[in-house]
Amino acid sequence: MNKKKRSPIICRCNNITLETIQQAFVDGCDTLDKLFDATTAGVGPCGGSCRKVTGPILEYYLKHKTFPPAPPKQPKK
Ligand code: FES
Numbered sequence: 001m002n003k004k005k006r007s008p009i010i011c012r013c014n015n016i017t018l019e020t021i022q023q024a025f026v027d028g029c030d031t032l033d034k035l036f037d038a039t040t041a042g043v044g045p046c047g048g049s050c051r052k053v054t055g056p057i058l059e060y061y062l063k064h065k066t067f068p069p070a071p072p073k074q075p076k077k
Contacts, residue, residue: 010053011041012046014039016050021035022067024041030058032055032058035054
């Protein structure tokens with residue numbers, strides 16, 4: 001049986017997965033504002049706490065053109 005692992009939710013306010021965020025970066029989003037425009041991640045009722053996760057992922061991607069082996073942990077509310 002082929003079980004595909006689900007992509008973790010990074011932006012809980014808008015239910016945006018890590019896979020969606022990574023695809024947006026691959027597709028050319030090179031700022032967090034562009035990520036929001038493409039996915040709605042980063043602007044929600046919490047005030048954008050997921051930017052603490054998406055920011056480091058973006059920095060890593062822009063520097064290495066690949067993604068970190070494990071995404072940073074979402075800060076606890
Ligand atoms: S978790 Fe992304 S805006 Fe709140």
